Amino acid sequence: MSMDLYKKILDEAGTIPLISQICITGLGEPTLDKDLVERVKYARYRKPLGFIDIFTNGVYLTPEKFDALQAAGLSSVQVSLNAVRAEQHEKIMGLKGKFDKVCEHIDYARKNRKTCQVQARAVINGDSFTNDDGNEFYTRWGMKDNGGVGSLIREGNWAGAGRTIRKFQPNEACHRALSQIYVMFDGRVTTCCFDPSGKQIFGDLTKQTLREIYQDTDYLAFREAHSENKADKYPICAGCTRI
Numbered sequence: 001m002s003m004d005l006y007k008k009i010l011d012e013a014g015t016i017p018l019i020s021q022i023c024i025t026g027l028g029e030p031t032l033d034k035d036l037v038e039r040v041k042y043a044r045y046r047k048p049l050g051f052i053d054i055f056t057n058g059v060y061l062t063p064e065k066f067d068a069l070q071a072a073g074l075s076s077v078q079v080s081l082n083a084v085r086a087e088q089h090e091k092i093m094g095l096k097g098k099f100d101k102v103c104e105h106i107d108y109a110r111k112n113r114k115t116c117q118v119q120a121r122a123v124i125n126g127d128s129f130t131n132d133d134g135n136e137f138y139t140r141w142g143m144k145d146n147g148g149v150g151s152l153i154r155e156g157n158w159a160g161a162g163r164t165i166r167k168f169q170p171n172e173a174c175h176r177a178l179s180q181i182y183v184m185f186d187g188r189v190t191t192c193c194f195d196p197s198g199k200q201i202f203g204d205l206t207k208q209t210l211r212e213i214y215q216d217t218d219y220l221a222f223r224e225a226h227s228e229n230k231a232d233k234y235p236i237c238a239g240c241t242r243i
Contacts, residue, residue, distance in 0.1 A: 001185045003035055005206060007042060009183065012210045014046035019181075021051040026185060027196045031060040037068045044073030051075045053117075057093060058102035066109045069116070076117040078151075079106050082129060083122070084136045092128055106141075110149050118149050125155035125165060153243065159194040160239030170232040174242045177226040181214065189213050191222075191236055200236050 013019045022043045030036055036054075043052045053076035054069075061079065069077065081102060083089035089099035109118045120141045124134050134152050142148015157164040176182075176192035183189055187205035190198040202222070203213030213219060225233045232238035 001183075001187070003038070005187050006039060009187075009205055009210065010042055010046045016210065019047070019050075021053070022047060023053050023055070025053075025055040026182075027193070028185075029057055029060070030054045031056050031065060037065075037072050040069055040072040040074050053078065055080060057095065057098075058105050059095060059098050061102075061105045061109065063105070063108045063112070066105070066112070066116075070112075070114060074116050076119070077109060078119040078121055079109075081106070081120045081122055081137075084133050084140065088129070088133070106149070119144055119151045120149050121151045121153065123155050124152045156194065156243035157239070157241045159191070159199075159236050161194075164239075164241060166241055166243075168241045170238040171229050172231060172242070173226040173229055174231060174237065174240070176242070177231070177237070178223055181210065189219075191234075194240060195236060200234070 010022070013022070024030055024036070024039050024043065031054075033039070040052060043050065052074055054074065055078045058079040058081065061077065066077070079102065080093070081089070082092045083099060086097070086099040089102070090096050095102075106118065106120050109116075120137075122129055122134070122137050124131070137152065138148070138150050141150030144151045155165055156162070174192070176194070180192060181189060182192045182195070183205060184196070184198055188198055188201050189203045189205065190196075191200045191202075202219040203216060205213065222234065225231055226237070
């Protein structure tokens, strides 16, 4: 996203008290963005008390990068590790020979965190990452809610684009629909992070304001359907696991 568009969005977000969290990550790798530190600084400037976070694969979360992001005002960094051994990491993440480096980066961040929270995350699904893997993961990283940095989450199906391995209610409300605004790199507002390619678009921030889009009839109807547990009116939501 261009810095001009980014600042335009953050300038308005800073005037909306209900916006309390800024996540500077879509499905790309934020640490490859040469402007990431400046983006964090600007978000902190516009939201002095806000929660500002990123998700990363951790390869380029070097000690220098972590220190700079923490100094800029980052609230949390969540590393998608998804493995307990090198060959598993390569298979799941597609990153050859990077497992030890990512673990070193997490260890540094954990040791040197001050104001910034740190998480090592993995998706547990019963086959590529098993319950035994989960136990080993927690042994290595500890549990987030018990003084460690490890966090396990269940596999979602990305709005029906991936496999479905858990039962869900097609009509039930989704917290993403009711509490988040997902902005793509080009300023278009789409369903949520499970719709990263923009199959369903509600507006364009290069032409509209956040308020205009959020109050648009179609976006209002979408949130209303979720609030009434009628999410299955929308095909993209009807087949989504919502995790």
